Amino acid sequence: MHCVLLSEIVSNEPDSMTFKVFDRDIKFTRDAFHIITGLKSYSSLDMKGLNEKENRLLRVYFPGKDKIELADLYSFNSSRPHGTTSSFAGSDDDALKLAILYFVESVLMGKRKNRNVSEQIMKIVDDDALCASFNWGSLAYETLLKSLKSCLKSNENDVEKEKEKEKDIDSYTLVGFPFAFCVWIMEVLPIFQEKQFVNFKEAGYPRMLCYSEMKSPQFDALCRKYFHNEKVS
Incomplete structure (x- = not known):
C-alpha cells in the first residue's frame, strides 16, 4: 500500500x-x-439533518456524558454476559444497535479505541429505517479517500x-x-x-x-x- x-x-x-x-x-x-x-x-453524503435528532443511545447507556470514546463502547458491550440483554433498556434491539455502532466505528471508519464515537453515527444507527437505507459506502469511501490523500503530508490534523x-x-x-x-x-x-x-x-x-x-x-x-x-x- x-x-x-x-x-x-x-x-x-x-x-x-x-x-x-x-x-x-x-x-x-x-x-x-x-x-x-x-x-x-x-453519491456524496448530507448529514446536516441529524443535528436536531436526540442521541438516545448516549443518554440511556452513557448518562452524564456528552461524548464517549470507542474504548468506552467496547467496555460496555464486552462487560455484558454473553446472551444477556437485561442491562439494555431496549432489550435485544439496543444490544444489536450498540454492536452495529462498534462495527461501523472500528471497521468501516477504522478508528482506534482512543477516538471519539461519532454522535451522528450513533443517531443513524438508532433509527432503524435510516440505518437500513443509509449510504454507508459513501461514508467509508470519503473517509478513506481523505485519509489516503493526506497521510503522507505533514501537519494534517485529521490523520x-x-x-x-x-x-x-x-x-x-x-x-x-x-x-x-x-x-x-x-x-x-x-x-x-x-x-x-x-x-x-x-x-x-x-x-x-x-x-x-x-x-x-x-x-x-x-x-x-x-x-x-x-x-x-
Whole structure:
C-alpha cells in the first residue's frame, strides 16, 4: 500500500486518486470501492439533518456524558454476559444497535479505541429505517479517500501521526476502510496474483470476498523486486 501511495499523481480530482505504477496510470474511484466492498457508494453524503435528532443511545447507556470514546463502547458491550440483554433498556434491539455502532466505528471508519464515537453515527444507527437505507459506502469511501490523500503530508490534523523515537521513523494511521484499498491494488496489479502474494478463490461480488488469503510481503523486498525494478512492467 505504501509503495502505491508514493506513486500518486497529484490532481484536482476530489473524488478519486490516480497513481502511476509499472508505467501505468491506475485510478481508485467510488465505483471501484463499491465493486470491492458491495457497500452503497452512489453519491456524496448530507448529514446536516441529524443535528436536531436526540442521541438516545448516549443518554440511556452513557448518562452524564456528552461524548464517549470507542474504548468506552467496547467496555460496555464486552462487560455484558454473553446472551444477556437485561442491562439494555431496549432489550435485544439496543444490544444489536450498540454492536452495529462498534462495527461501523472500528471497521468501516477504522478508528482506534482512543477516538471519539461519532454522535451522528450513533443517531443513524438508532433509527432503524435510516440505518437500513443509509449510504454507508459513501461514508467509508470519503473517509478513506481523505485519509489516503493526506497521510503522507505533514501537519494534517485529521490523520493520526506517531513518532517511533527509537527507530526515528514516522508512521501514519489510515482511517476509513483501508482493506478495500488493499484489495483494489491486488485487482488492478495482476503481478501480485502472479507472484502468489494473494490466493484468488473465485470470481464474484463483492470482490473482497474472492480472496482466501493475502500475504504481507516485506516493504524493502517489494521496492527492490518490483516498484524500483525497471524490468518489471
